Amino acid sequence: MHVHPSTDRGSASDFSAAVHDAPVYVSERPAPGTESPGAQNRPPQRRDLNGLRGVAIALVVVFHIWLGRVSGGVDVFLTLSGFFFTASLLRSAQAGASLNPVTRVVRVLRRLGPPLLITLLAVAVASVFLLPRTRWADLGDQLVSGVFYYVNWQLATTANDYLAADPSVSPVQHLWSVAVQFQFYLFAIAVVFGLAWVRRRVRPDGPRSLRPRTFAVIFFAIAVVSFVYAADGVQRHQAWNYYDTGARLWEIMLGATVAAVFAARSTGPRREDSERYPRVSSTARGVLAVVGMTVIVVCGFVVDGVTDFPGPLALIPVLATLALIIAGSETAVAATLSNRFFAWVGSIAFPLYLWHWPLLIFYLAVTGKPHADVLGGLGIIAASVALAWLTVRLVERPTQSTTLTPGRIAVTTCAAIAAIAVTVGSIGWNIYIARAISAVQSSGTVVDLTHPGALELTDGIRADPADVSPPLYSAPEDLPVTTLEGCIADFETRDALSCTYGDVNAARTIVLAGSSHAEHWVTALDALGLQHGFKVVTFLKMGCPLSVDTMPMLGPNEYPDCLDWTQTVLSDVAAMAPEYVFTTATRPREDAPGDYTPTWYTSVWRQLAADGVGILGVRDTPWLAYRAIDCLADGGTATSCGIPRDDALDSVNPALASSFQLQGFSALDLSNAVCDVTVCRAEQGNVLIYRDEHHLTATYVRTLTTELGRQIGSATGWWSGP
Template sequence: MRERNRSGSPADHSISFRQKEFVIISVASPQQYRHDLDGLRGLAIALVVVFHIWFRRVSGGVDIFLVLSGFFFTGLLLRRNDSTGAVGVLPTLRRTLRRLLPSMLIVLVAVAVATVLISPYTRWNDVADQSLASLFYYQNWQLALSWSDYLAADPSVSPLQHLWSMAVQGQFYLAAVVFIAALAWGCRRIGKPALLRPATLIMAIVLGTMSFGYAAHGAITQQGWNYYDSFARAWELLAGMALAVIAPRLTPSRISRLVLAVLGVAGVLACGWLFNGANVFPGPAALFPVATAAALIISGTGLPTAALPWPNRLLATRPMVELGALAYPLYLWHWPMLIFFLIEFEQRTVNFSQGIVIIGLSLILAWMTHHGIEEPVRAAFRRESGSAPRTYRWIARAGVALASVLVIAAASVWHVIVDSQPTAPAAALDPVLYPGAEALSAGIAAPPATMRPTVFEAPSELPPPTLQGCISDWNTSTVVTCVYGDQESDRTLAVVGSSHAEHWLPALDLLATENHFRIVVHLKMGCPLTVEADPMYRGESNPDCVNWSREVINLLGEERPDWVFTTGTRPVDEGGDETPADYLDVWNELTARGLDVIVIRDTPWLRHNGIRYRAVDCLSKGGDRLGCGMRRTDALNPVNPAIEASATYPNVYPIDLTDAVCEPEICPVVEGNVLIYHDEHHLTATYSRTLAPALGRQLAPILGWW
């Protein structure tokens, strides 16, 4: 089917209503079909793929897609209302799902199969959750709750993580069609249907301004959440909505068009190099990719392809248009291909030749999906003369329904299997059968017994603050305070910092109850105390940490606990551990407030070739307690780095429980029949409790409380 402009003459190329980027529907301007915007999609998706695979960054291509989505979808709704007198909520939603779901379902089924074949069964539950989240378009909220770093591709990352943007768009489509349908109905009710476009523009500007302000605030206070937040992303889509109303009425001069086109293409190419998007988008920095998309939309408005500025004509060439036609399936395929490659070959990154292979395979799968799934399904649903018989439409419907049922059923069945397993180990285990850390620190022999917690119990093996909401999460800088131990005691130990200070709390709580002192906790996920301007977590900026740390340091100065307990080292991905200079800056701050500090050496983080891995994953694949562990020399330096670092601080006391976690040569994942780690680097609550005697022996001479 050849696209036609308003006058009814054929468009310049034979391009059907096939896939249009992330979005479903490509829409011509009222006068002319925009092949250059197809090419813009092709360029943007190429940059998304390249930056994901080789540079571990985001390119701004997703932000450009969001603008185009708002532009195309709104234009479609407005023109449909003009031609039929109604937006057609249900027909539009049906058509949208017909265009989006077939390719999505194929990828979800493929990912499920690959997960079963390649990933340990302890990972299947996460993929099942994310498959459902992707299918029902709430994947962005699923990721926001865990603050998944979008650009950090490694074997531990979900192969479906990239589908957050599809969820944002799906939510927008639903909201936009209802919103514009309501506006159209209201305009008809007052007898002024021509007001629909002005009303749409006004509401897009008002709501977009509110969303932009919300995103700007979130970029400062909760960027981890902000990146995935539909309300923070809305302004980018609403910018496209506003352009759908404004752009067709603009008549820029020839020079203005050329300037806009050159700047737009240059901006698209430069965005990924100028901005580390995962740390700043969709805050004010996202104005850059949004502006580049707007510039290219405006530069070609109302012109036939032959009259476009030369940058637009380059985008309208056949290779770019064809790449744009593959943009949606290419986006769907490239990320899982990358992640499964890293899993299979146990790599953290890919080299140039490996990246070429991944891109080539992704392009082949995208081409097959487009021509073998998308186009046949769409043809089966067309109702124009010469379209496929009704039987084909029923076959297409049945295929989509069957794939949906398979995804839902597989995810649900695995949940039933997992939920049937015990997930909460007993509060107290027999110390004879389960000596845990005492097998190392006190030489207590452990008789043969089933490991506890099991691989299914491990995820629930969390310390009390996490279970009770007494730790600030990724998305807030608010200080949360709770009290443990002997709450009536006048002797106070303040446990502060990240989850690596928190996971000692089960041991400390036993000691506090037994020896009558209280524990006050000030904790935040991923945030050891810091005074750095731009603290990092897993190599990425953690802006929420700064204000939280400053408030905690000042709060400690006011509360004046007898002792402060926090971590004194951290691991280095290349091997060993260190006491960062920032820790010394924090010690200076605490010293200036007259506080005594106990700094404990951090436990080993499970890593292989710099890649973190979970103990339960390794064990579920048949590994044993030693084989799944690390060599002690790889995990830690021979001497606790905090000893030398604290030598000039008379109020800072380093302690080290490595010998209660590691054997002389190996740091295992199970000791004394107790699983040590519930993930890559956090102690299980059960193992932490078995550390109480060893921890007490080191704390006693320092605290002098027993």
């Protein structure tokens, strides 16, 4: 399944600590008459902005459940969190309060941690009963990263860039923005309190912190750098960019900049809105608020944030949010947002966000539906609201007590137990899987009589049914040696990373070059190199088949790093002068059955041929639209979890034409070693074929060694037979 960035999986929390402060400006100095430097005369709350949170969470939930698009709500939350939390920090620093960062972090964790941890424990328990074991390993990693607030990096690293909710999506995938916001809070505390501490040390008798306008300049400069980085990331690797804290930071820092500007313009704790906006008429503020609110509501219908956020188009919801902040609390829109309904929804926004997404995913997993219908969606919303209300009453409110009440102690204890249970359980399961896959990989061989794999199709070896190898739950870790040893370049790397396998001292060389679909052949090539005396030099890059005259695409986005990497590889290959380059020769059609050979593949082959290098073009193996291991774990069969051959492959290998047109090109086709006449199964000869949607297990590729050896020997003339 080819997937794209998450649909609006942002946190609704703004982290409660920040929201409860919710100032509209920050006083530069302690209010006259304060009893201590740390005592703060808090400015009035912006109840309309709390209501805006209610609108935003409603948009997020509706768009998640029924529309499958980005609503822009996540960007509203990020901007508000920057405004709220930074204003609170600035007020503390200006008032001469303590700059102890631990106190501030503990305060945030006390409000945020318990509801998050209890939700994670509930998800873990539900997953044991509702999700196949094949998904537990990935989910375990995500649960642990959720506990420690780095789930956004976990999702980015594993390319969890989903297009929309479906049963295969992680039930905690939405927590990436909770991690982003928490990381921002640590960063903001370090910047504001750190600079205030330096100021107090350098000038003990002067102002207690830098001026707010100085902070405004600093925040805006950070926002500009982050914005440029995000705009570049949209073009380079959107799946990573979507989760990247650095790419998201500009949205939060613009909110922080406005908070600093408000602080700079304030002259006292009781300054009214009309004094705060002396140059803007009430009519202009009203129009600004209406425009801002309208843009937030319609954003998701007109902007494809899946492929464009947090790039420049994210300015639309961000600027709309800033417009509502700047418009003030005395507009008609603000009055509407301040009513009891929106205020109540805003008050349960964080737990509502926490609960609605896993409930949606579990509903889809149990029902087998690809999307929620009207009644199902209403049921999810009702259950989410009920759980959110209970979470506020039983979890959030007790933890807000400033003293160690029995309720606070009980909730904190439960949260700690939840964190330990989730972490220990997840790590324990992953250790079990690691041991299972190590046992498979350490053997390095396949027992032909019990697990013939591809030999069942190519050599007619039949075996009685036996436990599949590798086990379903460990299949995703049955990886080629190049991945295990870090010999494949990631999406951002343009350098031609190279490793050598096979007979490393041999005079003959085959270069293995291309994407991960070229990579999974290294297991068989390594064995053949040792057997027949040639070395295998790898040039591999994630998602990057060789291309010279056409911009490669990574999903819907251009992939310029791939183009640069290919040029470097071809230059290195020309200098190396190997006998052959082994690479993929076909790819699946995107909108029709079968496979084809792109013209940009043949352009590469012509360049290699011109350099005197032979080409071994292997037909790509069939792609599935789902993880076969999940299908098998849910009770499917090897046939039902496979794909009809006519859907995956043309009747004739499309690369054969190049065999007649291009001297030095040989077309290799192992389709008959993966598929029979009618179907490409998920398992063959007691060996699992796929480790994910479209990559072969290293174990199955090992059983392909004999047939690949026959074809390479025939093409090169280096040997005869297998």
